Amino acid sequence: MVDRTVNDGGDGPETAAEWSQEDYHHPAAGWGAAVSVGQVLKREHALLSGPRAMLKMNHENSGFDCPGCAWPDATDGLKLDLCENGVKHVVWEMTPDRAGRELFARHTVTELETWTDFALEDAGRLTEPMVYDGATDHYVPISWSAAFDLIGTRLRALDSPDQASFYTSGRLSNEATFLYQLFAREYGTNNLPDCSNMCHEASGRALQAALGTGKGTADLRDWETAEAIFILGVNAASNAPRMLTALADAYRRGAQIVHINPLVEAAATRTIVPHEFVDMALFKATPTSTLNLQVRVGGDLALLRGIAKAVLEEARTDRRALDEVFLERYTDGFAAYRKVCEDTEWAEIERQSGLSESDIRRAATIYSQARCTLISWCLGITQHEHGVDTVREIVNLLLLRGNLGREGAGPSPVRGHSNVQGNRTCGIDHRPSTQFLDRLAAACGIDPPREHGLDTVRTIAAMRERKVKVFVGMGGNFALAAPDSAATAEGLRNCELTVHVSTKLNRSHLVHGRQALILPCLGRTELDVQAGGPQSVSVEDSMSMVHLSIGRKRPASPHLLSEPAIIAGIAKATLPATQTPWDAYVEDYDRIRDIMARALDGFEDFNRRVRHPLGFRLRQPARELVFLTASGRAEFSTADLPDLVPADDDVLILQTMRSHDQWNTTIYSDDDRYRGVKNLRTLILMNADDMRARGLAQGDLVDITATARDGSVRVLHDYRALRYDMPRGNAAGYMPEMNVLVAANDYSSQSDQPLMKNIRVRVTPSGQG
Numbered sequence: 001m002v003d004r005t006v007n008d009g010g011d012g013p014e015t016a017a018e019w020s021q022e023d024y025h026h027p028a029a030g031w032g033a034a035v036s037v038g039q040v041l042k043r044e045h046a047l048l049s050g051p052r053a054m055l056k057m058n059h060e061n062s063g064f065d066c067p068g069c070a071w072p073d074a075t076d077g078l079k080l081d082l083c084e085n086g087v088k089h090v091v092w093e094m095t096p097d098r099a100g101r102e103l104f105a106r107h108t109v110t111e112l113e114t115w116t117d118f119a120l121e122d123a124g125r126l127t128e129p130m131v132y133d134g135a136t137d138h139y140v141p142i143s144w145s146a147a148f149d150l151i152g153t154r155l156r157a158l159d160s161p162d163q164a165s166f167y168t169s170g171r172l173s174n175e176a177t178f179l180y181q182l183f184a185r186e187y188g189t190n191n192l193p194d195c196s197n198m199c200h201e202a203s204g205r206a207l208q209a210a211l212g213t214g215k216g217t218a219d220l221r222d223w224e225t226a227e228a229i230f231i232l233g234v235n236a237a238s239n240a241p242r243m244l245t246a247l248a249d250a251y252r253r254g255a256q257i258v259h260i261n262p263l264v265e266a267a268a269t270r271t272i273v274p275h276e277f278v279d280m281a282l283f284k285a286t287p288t289s290t291l292n293l294q295v296r297v298g299g300d301l302a303l304l305r306g307i308a309k310a311v312l313e314e315a316r317t318d319r320r321a322l323d324e325v326f327l328e329r330y331t332d333g334f335a336a337y338r339k340v341c342e343d344t345e346w347a348e349i350e351r352q353s354g355l356s357e358s359d360i361r362r363a364a365t366i367y368s369q370a371r372c373t374l375i376s377w378c379l380g381i382t383q384h385e386h387g388v389d390t391v392r393e394i395v396n397l398l399l400l401r402g403n404l405g406r407e408g409a410g411p412s413p414v415r416g417h418s419n420v421q422g423n424r425t426c427g428i429d430h431r432p433s434t435q436f437l438d439r440l441a442a443a444c445g446i447d448p449p450r451e452h453g454l455d456t457v458r459t460i461a462a463m464r465e466r467k468v469k470v471f472v473g474m475g476g477n478f479a480l481a482a483p484d485s486a487a488t489a490e491g492l493r494n495c496e497l498t499v500h501v502s503t504k505l506n507r508s509h510l511v512h513g514r515q516a517l518i519l520p521c522l523g524r525t526e527l528d529v530q531a532g533g534p535q536s537v538s539v540e541d542s543m544s545m546v547h548l549s550i551g552r553k554r555p556a557s558p559h560l561l562s563e564p565a566i567i568a569g570i571a572k573a574t575l576p577a578t579q580t581p582w583d584a585y586v587e588d589y590d591r592i593r594d595i596m597a598r599a600l601d602g603f604e605d606f607n608r609r610v611r612h613p614l615g616f617r618l619r620q621p622a623r624e625l626v627f628l629t630a631s632g633r634a635e636f637s638t639a640d641l642p643d644l645v646p647a648d649d650d651v652l653i654l655q656t657m658r659s660h661d662q663w664n665t666t667i668y669s670d671d672d673r674y675r676g677v678k679n680l681r682t683l684i685l686m687n688a689d690d691m692r693a694r695g696l697a698q699g700d701l702v703d704i705t706a707t708a709r710d711g712s713v714r715v716l717h718d719y720r721a722l723r724y725d726m727p728r729g730n731a732a733g734y735m736p737e738m739n740v741l742v743a744a745n746d747y748s749s750q751s752d753q754p755l756m757k758n759i760r761v762r763v764t765p766s767g768q769g
Helices: 030-043 049-054 084-093 101-106 117-122 144-156 174-187 201-211 220-225 243-252 277-282 300-315 324-330 334-343 346-353 357-369 387-400 420-425 434-444 456-464 485-494 563-574 582-587 589-599 688-693 737-741
Strands: 003-006 130-133 138-141 164-168 228-232 256-260 270-272 291-293 373-377 410-413 470-474 497-502 515-520 537-540 545-549 652-657 683-686 701-707 713-723 730-734 759-765
Touching (some): 030 084, 030 270, 101 138, 130 144, 144 470, 144 497, 144 515, 144 563, 164 174, 174 420, 174 537, 174 563, 174 589, 201 387, 220 243, 228 357, 243 256, 243 270, 256 357, 300 387, 324 387, 346 357, 373 387, 387 410, 420 537, 434 589, 456 485, 470 563, 485 737, 582 589, 683 688, 701 737, 713 737, 737 759
Parallel strands (some): 003 713, 164 470, 228 256, 228 373, 373 410, 470 497, 497 515, 652 730
Antiparallel strands (some): 683 730, 701 759
């Protein structure tokens, strides 16, 4: 048995005087968001530059795309299509502070390791390439040419290209993404792990199997016309705040809105949309839900099965409950699915969902009475062993009433990062299809490898086993974002070379290989000038719209390079005989888009179409009722319900989540306004009855122990237990601090995603575990 003991997540246990918690009863967004934005602008000395940037964010082909979430831009020409978290993200990038060579000269890496993650990023923007000097334990300046030569020399010296792994964060543009995967495949590997491996891999695999497409089919106009909207496993007020506008509009037009989540989040209550100035002035809030169902963590599959069972029972007496023509013409496997629903007992559905039959039937009535229904979901659905089955059950439910290929209907996953969907579309995939590789080979004149590569969890394992010797991270903060923090750190330290392309200092730069490079790049807000003049890049939102993003701000340092320029520099240094015109691509990004138009399905005539107002939408065959499945039809699935209820009453199912004042691994403060928490991140939210059963009072210090499938044990010490409204037997806490509890080999057999929403833990008073 391995005992991985970890101390608290930051500066040590807090005292009672330093933290507080209260119930949050205010509307989401509204004046709370406005005040928060003002405080951020003041703190970052951006009272003038911040508002100017806000006026350029998410504008039609004339401004930059928000580097935060992937919610689509407004279709009505809205000039303030932004949110509190988007402003935080942009201002965080625009900070006047600099993490230059002076910072690295003053502090060894060992000293920087003692800093909090907030302090590391708060040091400011990186200004020039840095290389690790093992003799002094400092990062020191290095020229771009020397940095590229170091990478190229190390990559060429490997026994196999598969000894390198090329990670990607969702912030990368489509153009940089295409070049990155082109380089990796010309080099000879499909080791292209990305953040989707940890977030929406289950969604893509499920939708591909059921509908022949790895994406949702709904667009923003469907949100504007749906009669019923079901939202599962997402805290929209923090993760996709601009969704609040769609929810408020839906409520006002009479749509039914059902939120399904173990926690009733702020977005599931009411909102004041900040750009609705009259409502702001009058403090007028709009409800954002008509029904809230607090499902057991992971119990969504059982709930969905129950809704389907109720609809099928209704169809016995009212044939209008099903769309029989649609089922006959466009689906396969309906009879088997009907039998599975009929054979599933209500008692088991109640036990696994944690909800009563009557509550589930209320949701079923809403579904069956709506002429068009849209179902949306996020990581609360996918980060489970049965994530693929649950997304397929969402599709099953939609198919029963023909909620596909019609206005106001369809599946709509919420992607959490601005271009994470575009990354996959443009080739970041460790399991590329033969069709994609054939087209890439023909367009680019390379012979790409055909074997599947490594995803995130297998990259971690390969680094620990010293099978992957070079790790390149294009954006993100891999050391914090990945599961099993200790195992991930071990893997990175085993590497011969780690390379991180970043805008700010973060934990991954300090958990490094024998040799290490930090390569600073332009931010989304900054002007990108190449030999061909100012350049634009493109991104794809979560509803398949591709549009331009143009930075306007002067770069934080004259030594910054764009991501395409960095990728091209690495490629030329690694592949001396390359025939790929890397310099030409960097001179003018239109040339990248021209080759993408030849290599990628749906990007034909890319340069012209992307310059349309709001860009263009990638074709979704399933939206047109064309299903690229083996049967040529939409496929029902017949999964058994997983048993989610621990046999031991002492075990809780814990889910990790983000606070409101956080974006992925970037922590803006230790506050979580929508959950009423101030000055505290080392916490665990628990049901009041579960706390009493363990003899815990509000704020008591506890130890949290997780036992992995392989029997290894991980412990977090001195966290504070706080009461929160959630189903008994469940708990919640913040990532990335709690990622340490997720063993590297605890991942879904269906999607290979780490089980970050299904961690079995025991909670005991500190020192008594």
